[in-house]
Amino acid sequence: MVAETLVPGVTVNEVAHRHGLKANHLSSWRTLARKGKLVVPEVVGAEFAAPLSTAQAVDTPVATATIDLLIGPVTVRLDAATPAARIAELAMALQART
Incomplete structure (x- = not known):
């Protein structure tokens, strides 16, 4: 058949x-x-x-980078893609609270 x-x-x-x-x-x-x-x-x-012989896509591990803001006892972990202006805003806000 x-x-x-x-x-x-x-x-x-x-x-x-x-x-x-x-x-x-x-x-x-x-x-x-x-x-x-x-x-x-x-x-x-x-x-x-x-x-058909096709190449299999291989998942390549992506390194995940982070930015840590350490101000006094507070730690804020941000994605590396966070815009610089946003990081500065957060740093100033945290500093103002200490």
């Missing part, structure tokens, strides 16, 4: 319907065949798309 779906112009839906299956079940088998986990007999006219 999987091999039948590889013939150009034939849809998974029509093959599934012809064999009394749900299309998603047949699609699962096609996925297994594509991954080499299911043997599919050769059918004349069948075309299987060559697997």
Whole structure:
């Protein structure tokens, strides 16, 4: 059945319907065949798309920098992207309270 779906112009839906299956079940088998986990007999006219080799994106750890304002017993930790004007405002406000 999987091999039948590889013939150009034939849809998974029509093959599934012809064999009394749900299309998603047949699609699962096609996925297994594509991954080499299911043997599919050769059918004349069948075309299987060559697997594409794509690089997997790797999550690179991002260093998180912080700015610590230490004024007396108070510590305020800010993100490094905090604008300088905002940091100055906070520093002055903290200093005024001590």
